[in-house]
Amino acid sequence: MSTATTYALYLVFALGGAGVYFMLPRTGRSRVLSGAVLASLAVFALLAVLAFGVIDPAHGSGYFYLFAVIALLGAGRVITHPKPTYSALYFVLVAVAVAALLVLQGAEFLAVALVIIYAGAILITYAFVIMLAQQSGSPIYDRQSREPFIAVFAGFVLMAAIAGRAGELPLAGETVDAALTAPAALAAQTESPANQQDDSAQEGADESNSLRMGVIIMVNYVVVVQIAGVLLLIAMIGAIALSRKKVPSDGPRAADVPLGEIGRKVKPY
Amino acid sequence: MAGVTEYVIVGAALFALGLVGFLSRRNLIVMFLSTEIMFQGVLVNVVAVGRLHGGLEGQAFGLFLLVIAAVEAGLALGLIVLLFRRRGTLDADAWSAMRG
Amino acid sequence: MWDFLTSQFGFSIALAAFIMLGVILPSVAYCIYFERKISAWIQDRKGPNRVGPLGLLQPVADGAKFFLKEDFIPGHVDKPLFLAAPAIIFIVSLVGFAAIPWGGQWQIGDKLLEVQVARPDIGLLYIIGVASMAVYGVVVGGWASNNKFAFFGAIRATAQMISYEIPMGLCILVVVLTMGTLRLETITSLQAGGEYWIGFIPQWNVFLHPLAFVVLFITALAEANRMPFDLAEAEQELVGGYHVEYSALKFGMFFLAEYAHMITGSAFIAVLFLGGWHFPYLPWTQPEATGFFAVMCKMAVIGGKIVAMLFVMMWIRWTIPRFRFDQLMRLAWLRLIPMMLAMFVLAVLLLYFRLHRSALAPAGNLLILGATLWIAARSTAPITGRQLNMPEIRNEPTQTGAMPAEAV
């Protein structure tokens, strides 16, 4: 990435920052429209910079531009829309677009997992809570943002820092992707019982991304899988404990006792 | 297949947008949505950078990231419901009583 | 042009155009006709019989009505989302068709084409992912209507769909463990190939895991919001639920989406459990047959399976009453999910001992079913918050079984 491209990127970020700044909810005269124009301009400028300065035309794909636009504009709307319901629904859009970006990078399994977990479970729960908690009107804290300038400044400086660094990454050429798809890379990692099965069920599936993901996760990172399971269990218990309705109990509760006296006069249970 | 740099830049942009949202919005739910946006950015980055190394470690890491996101979302929503029950508002400012 | 069509990509586009527009949409319309005919048959009536011979043109008349009625948007609704909801639910209910293998392979010239719109590695997960998006149509529609009844419908639909997705996923996992792949076409051809068990039973998954099949069918009903799981639109309680504010074509889209959902679900179950396009002893439906006639036969077979399942769904609708909400939740969380977890463990064990395609699988299924029913029959029902909050529970006999005096 040339220096000129880098500076062009910084310019684009500045433009985008201005757009997001205007779009953030505020009391008084709305400047959403001008902000939206600026932000869209910034997004398209970003894609233009990428197209001319970064992406190797031989490997570029039109889908990248499409889904990058959807993801970035959607994300912008998530953080700037005054109605949380819309934010959540825009987020669905972002999740689907990001899933598409992952598919473009060959991570099909991860992409579908993203859609199932995020769009199918997490976001619908968010939507559920939003709808339950906020049934009418638009309260003041949704129509006002706090210190939008500092926030935008910090965020976009960070963005610029990362992007400036990203310019030094080696371009992923044929070598990288060839290593990904080569059977040799697969064969090196498939000393697992799953593959030694002489079952016909494995036919036609042996090259797929999901199988290789399974091998990697279940062979190389099996401890992490266990830890993830424990984490989910803990989260489940935590969520149940948090949202449970409190049953009034007899006797003094811990909260009624002055600080420092707990454990001395009140039994811990 | 595509290059890495442009994905990293898009991921960074998503991350930063989430950050802006987290810093500037006052609604607890939207704040958490913003952190989820940051997760998406990280996910794109992890997968893209993982491709540089020629293995699937990036994607595996991304999968664990999803688990963490699910855990975080579950606990966050539980907390939000609890807080909402206590104060009847989703404003983050309602919960600044712990200041020193 | 011919070259384009005989490439897999062009073929897929042509197939999509043919199947989606030519077959699915009319058949969705005719589903409604059949529903009415079947309900009439069950209730000993004649059903639609005025428009055309045997009332066969009734769907056309219905469609025309949908188009011509006033398309009214109430003033209090959230307009963008109100407009988006029918589109979302309709699109989502149709997108799933893309990964269904309709007819095995078709040899055109020297090229072998899969009769399937898209062949992703993760076809199965793709369908689950799409199915999990279906809830947005209901939720968005219900919320945007800005109406208490619609909102209740949306809330109920969300809880129901999230709950029933879990046993559905576990059923599918059982199949995946047995088959060892996520590709729908591979799953089909694995069921189609091979020996017959005991000489005459085809190697379909339904014979291996009958319990998983039944549970998947139940969850498909729930995901399509069909009776007895149609709490989201319960007329008697919610005057129509999430689509109470919709009219004309937008209502029609909700209506058609439900039937499209049923067809997708049926096709999915047919592929996973009923051998897809395979029919035992019929030589044209074996995997090796790739001619034009064979493909047509296969499409007819899978079509027949779908129709059979649609019939069962309609039959259930006019036979079984609706659940109460706590019953619905208890069924999912206390019956189906533990049962399917046990099934999952069973499948893992069978896989570990390399017995996953043996007679032990159905035996284990029956064992789990028996154990669940036994435990369910003997365990005391948990006290739900609902019961705690309501001092008196209607519709349930009192302790002594006697009616209260004032009621007599």
Added chain:
Amino acid sequence: MSVETLKLCGILILLAPLIGAILAGALGRPVLRGNTHWIVIAGVAVAFALSVVVFGVVRGAADGAHAVQIPLYDWFTSGSGWFKVEFLIDPLTSIMLLTVTGVSLLVIIYSRDYMREHDKPVRGYERFFAFLGLFVFSMCALVLGGNFLLLYLGWEAVGLCSYLLIGFYYDRPSAAAAAKKAFLVNRVGDFGFGLGILLIYLTFGTLEYQAVFDMVQGGVLASGEPIATGRITTIALLLLCGACGKSAQLPLHVWLPDAMEGPSPVSALIHAATMVTAGVYMVARCGAIFTASPIAMTVVAVIGACTALFAATIALTQTDLKRILAYSTISQLGYMFLGLGVYAADSAVFHLFTHAFFKALLFLCAGSVMHAMGGIIDARYFGGLRKLLPWTFRFFVIGSLALAGFPFLSGFFSKDEIIHHAFEAHWLFGLVGLATAVLTAFYTARMVCLAFFGPERVPEGVHAHESGKWMLAPLGVLSIGAIFAGYLGVEMFGQGFHNFLGPVFHDTFGVHYSVVSAPGAAHAVAAAAHTGFLANYGLMILSGGLAIVAIAAAYFMYVLQPWIPGTIASAVPRLHRLFSNKYYIDEAYDAAVVRPLRMTGRVSVGLDNYFLDGLVWLATAIPRGLAFVLRGLQGGLIQGYAVSMIIGIIILALVVFFAER
């Protein structure tokens, strides 16, 4: 021996009761409820059937291979040592397995009705059966284990089950206290036991029975060094400490009478037939260690003799049926220890075997009485139950006669063998044994007379009724055992028991017999011929006669002329008070142990409250001061914290960015 069969049987014997217990615990409350007993009965029945198989295999095996060590898997490694899970199966094991699973099966069947009131399961019904299953599992593990670690594991696990079951009625303060007492007193013994095992590991570098015993008998360690005799004695005494705790021997016997707070089936199973004999089993199993140290053997014999006599005297004055039985159990256990101490291990195990039958029978009968009396078991409140509970009466009499050593019932044979060997060792031991036998016969007969003879008396408001079939059937089976079990060890009938056990002990206890050692099987037969009962007709006639006389005396004193006991008691008031207050041992413990400990506790509380808390307060002063300064940074606004975090990240990123330039 077909090792594979034994291995499979061993595993299943362990697993069947365990699975039964787990299922009973998991499914009992929500699903099975009043039917929980079935699942545990099934598990224990499987274990019993397989114990019979094990017995058959061991019996059918050639004499040369009388013990099989069956490794299952490596358990864990610690330092340089591997610890394995393994079985040791020999005749002793198979006899113990038969006794444990058989009696358990009967007791669990009995409990089905006992744990019901008005045909409704009592509260905790499922818990009870789950614990019983767990107990059978633990006891089998104790018996089957092939090394000291597994022995210790089973040892502690049965202790736990005992604790849980004594405290079954945990809402009754006396039961909770009794459970705690049993646990704590056992802790004292187990501490010694644990030390002993550690010392074994320290000395021999392994915990496997066979390896340790070989080294002890060879007199040299694996490294070639000779073993110090003092070391062996220390180990033996430490192990004996554990045995004293578990088998309620003299200094540590105090928990057993109190343990009668548990339900009667528990008393029958755990505190009479099986768990308390674990000490006897352990000493017999570690015969190589004990016999290598004459001092330890003498201590065992002395403790056994003292306990036997001591507990019998206390039993004379008790009126609570179950307490009399508890002291009688202690006394009989004393007999077993006496037998071990005088090198008659097979007689001790034989007594263990017969004792399991008649003592379980007696306890279950007492339970039946208790059931009929609405929970009252003190004989002062009832009497003359002969007509009211006819079957219970018959079975009780059978058990009592067996316990009393009435001629030609099981207790007669086994007890007299021990007395006979005691006389051989030292006349004093023999005399104590004989005296105890007379006392036993007397207090047993006294107990029967108090409860079943005389005028009919029933506590107020109690509708006395005979127990149901579920309870009477096990009693019948046990009474058959109580009558006939003794004949297994008599020469007339081939003296099967001693022949069977002979090979286990002929290298340890056997070599010390004054018989001519013959190699191999001949030795066993020769040893057995000597240990048999008919060897000494004179003693047989003497003890049998004494027992009959004692029984007759008791009948005379308590039924025909009931004024006599009171007169005797007032004639020697001090002695009577000493007996009825159990030699004031509980009071002595209270003064010597409990009160000083409590004082220490009070002092410690004061120290903690004023001295340590002050120190802690001082230690917290610094962070509190710091916190006072830093408090201002906490704005309470989430985004505020986030901003500072982000600024940090950006600075870090920039540092990295420029540092590489």
